Amino acid sequence: MVEVHKVSGGPYDSNVFLVMDERPILVDAGMSHESTLRNIAKYMDPKKIEMIVLTHCHHDHTGAAVALREATGGKLAIDRHEVGALGDDLATLAHMFGRMAPECKPDEILTEGTVLNLGEWNLEVMETPGHSPGSICLYEKDAKVLFSGDTVFPDGNIGRTDLFGGNSEDLIKSVERLTKLDAMVMYPGHMEVTDKGVNRQIQLSLRFAESVF
Ligand SMILES: [Zn+2]
Numbered sequence: 513m514v515e516v517h518k519v520s521g522g523p524y525d526s527n528v529f530l531v532m533d534e535r536p537i538l539v540d541a542g543m544s545h546e547s548t549l550r551n552i553a554k555y556m557d558p559k560k561i562e563m564i565v566l567t568h569c570h571h572d573h574t575g576a577a578v579a580l581r582e583a584t585g586g587k588l589a590i591d592r593h594e595v596g597a598l599g600d601d602l603a604t605l606a607h608m609f610g611r612m613a614p615e616c617k618p619d620e621i622l623t624e625g626t627v628l629n630l631g632e633w634n635l636e637v638m639e640t641p642g643h644s645p646g647s648i649c650l651y652e653k654d655a656k657v658l659f660s661g662d663t664v665f666p667d668g669n670i671g672r673t674d675l676f677g678g679n680s681e682d683l684i685k686s687v688e689r690l691t692k693l694d695a696m697v698m699y700p701g702h703m704e705v706t707d708k709g710v711n712r713q714i715q716l717s718l719r720f721a722e723s724v725f
Pocket of ligand 1: 570643662
């Protein structure tokens with residue numbers, strides 16, 4: 513039985529999820545590595561983490577990525593469109609957080625259809641640009657689980673597209689793709705995890721996106 517725990521460390525950090533399967537991974541890294549490591553240690557030895565999958569390059573999701581890689585030994589993975597953005601203060605929006613993006617080279621490069629085999633779960637990478645050029649979602653079709661990054665959030669919310677590299681038309685198309693999935697649980701990049709009518713919530717996100725853009 514796969515367990516997922518929210519292990520984010522700070523109030524402005526993105527959600528950081530610990531996915532405890534045979535090969536444990538983190539989804540996103542947040543900005544606060546020390547408190548995140550403490551949270552992980554409540555459940556397992558952080559050194560057993562095999563991969564840190566970044567849903568996109570923004571600093572609130574990636575600021576602690578380098579430090580967490582060092583502490584856990586997990587490989588850092590990001591979509592092919594954001595390899596160059598990591599380490600860039602502008603693309604990662606690190607300047608908005610009053611910080612600098614740490615120099616960072618990923619170990620694994622993800623693309624549409626990449627499957628991350630964790631043991632019981634196979635997380636499929638969906639490229640869902642719009643919030644940023646290389647935003648991804650991760651979908652497990654048997655467990656009907658969606659890690660939605662900053663593409664969609666609960667209650668019909670959507671990722672903003674007015675930041676560096678954002679594109680509203682792309683976001684609408686990406687959300688439309690997500691409406692074709694069958695998801696029972698959504699693990700979003702911000703806000704709370706939800707298992708209440710997730711497909712309907714994503715439909716609401718699409719309607720909202722179409723009405724505002
Ligand atoms: Zn973001």
